[in-house]
Amino acid sequence: MLKATLKKKLTAFDLEVSLEVEKAFPLVIVGENGAGKTTVLNLLTGLVPPDEGRVELNGKIFCDTARGFHLAPEHREIGYVFQDAALFSHLTVYENVAFGLRARRVPDREVEHRVREMLHRFGIWDLAASRPGKLSGGQKQQVALARALVTKPRLLLLDEAMAALDYRNRREVRNDLRFFLKDENCITLLVTHQPLEAMAFGEKVAVLEQGKIVQLGAREELLRRPRTPYVAELMGVNFFQGRVVARASDGLCEVRTENGILHLLAEEGREDVFIAVDPREITLHTSAPSGTAQNVFEGAILELLPEPPLGERVRVVLGTHPSIVAEVTIHAVRTLALREGISVYASFKATAARSYN
Amino acid sequence: MSEPLSPRTPLSLLRTFPGFWSLSLILGAAIIPIFLCLPLLSLFVQVPFTELAKRISSPVVLNALRLSLLTSFSSAVIIVVFGLPTAYFFATSEFPGKRALEVLMNLPMVLPPTVAGLGLLLAFGRSGLVGGWLARMGWSIPFSTVAVVLAQLFVATPFFVNAARSGFEAVDPHLLKAASSLGASPFYCFLRIVLPLSSRSLAVGMAMAWARSLGEFGATITFAGNLPGVTQTMPLAVYMAMQSDLQAAVALSVLLLIVSFGILMALRTRVFLGPR
Numbered sequence: 001m002l003k004a005t006l007k008k009k010l011t012a013f014d015l016e017v018s019l020e021v022e023k024a025f026p027l028v029i030v031g032e033n034g035a036g037k038t039t040v041l042n043l044l045t046g047l048v049p050p051d052e053g054r055v056e057l058n059g060k061i062f063c064d065t066a067r068g069f070h071l072a073p074e075h076r077e078i079g080y081v082f083q084d085a086a087l088f089s090h091l092t093v094y095e096n097v098a099f100g101l102r103a104r105r106v107p108d109r110e111v112e113h114r115v116r117e118m119l120h121r122f123g124i125w126d127l128a129a130s131r132p133g134k135l136s137g138g139q140k141q142q143v144a145l146a147r148a149l150v151t152k153p154r155l156l157l158l159d160e161a162m163a164a165l166d167y168r169n170r171r172e173v174r175n176d177l178r179f180f181l182k183d184e185n186c187i188t189l190l191v192t193h194q195p196l197e198a199m200a201f202g203e204k205v206a207v208l209e210q211g212k213i214v215q216l217g218a219r220e221e222l223l224r225r226p227r228t229p230y231v232a233e234l235m236g237v238n239f240f241q242g243r244v245v246a247r248a249s250d251g252l253c254e255v256r257t258e259n260g261i262l263h264l265l266a267e268e269g270r271e272d273v274f275i276a277v278d279p280r281e282i283t284l285h286t287s288a289p290s291g292t293a294q295n296v297f298e299g300a301i302l303e304l305l306p307e308p309p310l311g312e313r314v315r316v317v318l319g320t321h322p323s324i325v326a327e328v329t330i331h332a333v334r335t336l337a338l339r340e341g342i343s344v345y346a347s348f349k350a351t352a353a354r355s356y357n
Numbered sequence: 358m359s360e361p362l363s364p365r366t367p368l369s370l371l372r373t374f375p376g377f378w379s380l381s382l383i384l385g386a387a388i389i390p391i392f393l394c395l396p397l398l399s400l401f402v403q404v405p406f407t408e409l410a411k412r413i414s415s416p417v418v419l420n421a422l423r424l425s426l427l428t429s430f431s432s433a434v435i436i437v438v439f440g441l442p443t444a445y446f447f448a449t450s451e452f453p454g455k456r457a458l459e460v461l462m463n464l465p466m467v468l469p470p471t472v473a474g475l476g477l478l479l480a481f482g483r484s485g486l487v488g489g490w491l492a493r494m495g496w497s498i499p500f501s502t503v504a505v506v507l508a509q510l511f512v513a514t515p516f517f518v519n520a521a522r523s524g525f526e527a528v529d530p531h532l533l534k535a536a537s538s539l540g541a542s543p544f545y546c547f548l549r550i551v552l553p554l555s556s557r558s559l560a561v562g563m564a565m566a567w568a569r570s571l572g573e574f575g576a577t578i579t580f581a582g583n584l585p586g587v588t589q590t591m592p593l594a595v596y597m598a599m600q601s602d603l604q605a606a607v608a609l610s611v612l613l614l615i616v617s618f619g620i621l622m623a624l625r626t627r628v629f630l631g632p633r
Binding site for chain 1: 537
């Protein structure tokens with residue numbers, strides 16, 4: 001178990017984070033560039049001291065400002081993997097992987113045994129004598145992982161470790177890693193700015209915004225119940241925040257938001273609610289809709305993005321207030337003659353909005 | 358290393374980009390090599406080869422050569438030993454007044470060497486700031502071989518420190534971060550990562566500092582004097598010979614040239630064979 005509470009004054013904002021990570025549930029920290037992700041990792045490795053805080057891994061204290069204690073980075077038994085792999089270009093693949101063992105004065109025979117085993121596990125034994133300059137991006141990242149893991153770290157930090165890889169390599173490296181971590185006693189933390197990466201890697205996700213964790217939970221929880229506009233945007237969900245101002249006997253409520261009144265179904269309870277609307281629940285019209293749709297917005301189309309794999313569905317980003325994303329079929333795009341710049345109406349039914357608090 | 362984009366030989370350059378650009382590039386690039394080689398060639402043309410061996414083996418010449426090699430190599434070693442920590446500290450640390458101190462430390466490169474010699478005399482001379490104190494302990498620096506080395510150190514150190522520093526600064530900080538997470542102490546990182554990755558810059562800086570030491574004239578003659586066998590290095594011997602016997606001066610110069618060429622060439626080859 002990793003327990004960390006960290007405070008650090010940065011130029012743009014104050015970083016204030018507390019984390020608990022268990023071995024069974026790797027944590028993903030997702031946030032925009034400049035949100036403080038790398039600073040969190042630097043604080044954990046000990047390369048940067050916190051202004052205030054305490055880090056503890058499996059009962060071993062790394063740092064405790066209250067007692068003025070700071071363990072040097074090289075004694076923390078941490079594996080750190082960078083986006084750019086950061087291999088030592090003057091050493092062969094073999095010597096790169098052996099580096100951590102040699103630095104810890106492991107006897108030569110054991111070094112050879114462990115490096116050989118690790119290279120075989122990643123299927124890169126053939127590359128042992130190569131220099132990093134000759135490797136592909138995927139191979140480099142595998143070497144970087146092997147180099148970090150051969151020292152049997154207690155804590156593995158992945159700093160955008162998969163971001164530079166192309167789609168296929170990324171899946172391979174991710175699978176390698178998942179397979180490996182299954183039988184190692186190692187707590188894992190990944191930081192990334194890509195929501196897809198976050199969703200693919202971890203069941204537990206923390207969203208970092210301006211140095212604070214704004215939401216932490218299982219990935220399904222984040223998908224279903226985002227709590228800030230940023231999280232909603234990451235997850236690709238439409239998001240509103242408001243207050244119930246009227247409630248009818250059938251459960252239909254009026255909710256006042258910054259952008260006007262919404263009609264939706266909300267359970268009795270707290271009156272301040274978050275509202276999420278799935279893009280697939282949004283219907284587009286070229287003229288003002290009449291009928292059952294309760295909530296209507298008008299705005300110009302900003303973007304049309306075909307969705308993989310076949311472009312059968314298209315994401316339509318609208319310049320409404322707030323910006324709404326709809327996901328419609330390619331058929332609808334054609335029949336309504338949707339294109340960037342034209343003004344359309346977006347609507348969703350009261351039953352399509354999920355409210356929670 | 359990626360392949361260079363431009364063609365390699367002048368001919369293929371002209372063939373791929375025929376026209377004004379290629380032609381002017383080649384002509385422009387030819388002027389400096391010609392200018393630099395002309396005086397060197399002239400020395401070789403002038404040298405009386407039949408007499409060269411005899412002249413070189415005279416005790417004055419041999420003494421000057423021995424002294425030049427001894428002092429310039431001593432200087433190079435001392436510069437590396439003390440220059441490495443200085444360069445690494447300046448490359449990796451911040452402190453108030455750093456910028457001003459850097460400019461001060463680079464002054465010896467632009468100062469006229471005679472001014473450098475005068476400064477050294479005022480610092481280490483018998484009545485100097487440190488020299489007075491040393492004199493009371495029974496040590497006299499000026500007009501000794503030690504003074505020759507001090508003069509060389511003063512003018513040549515910045516060349517090494519600057520080169521080493523830019524080499525250190527070019528090492529990707531991610532590598533050091535990775536190394537320390539792998540359990541490497543700062544010293545181990547320095548030995549196994551920083552030094553090998555900056556070996557080119559270090560070798561270049563070393564060659565420049567050594568060359569500057571070998572050619573030192575002004576500060577030496579001001580601070581150390583011109584005593585044959587004690588402080589008369591090759592540049593001083595050449596200058597002395599010119600007053601009486603031009604042929605002797607030419608012979609000495611050619612000798613100096615050959616030795617310097619050999620050593621610089623060896624260093625270059627070493628560097629190019631080294632790790633990239």
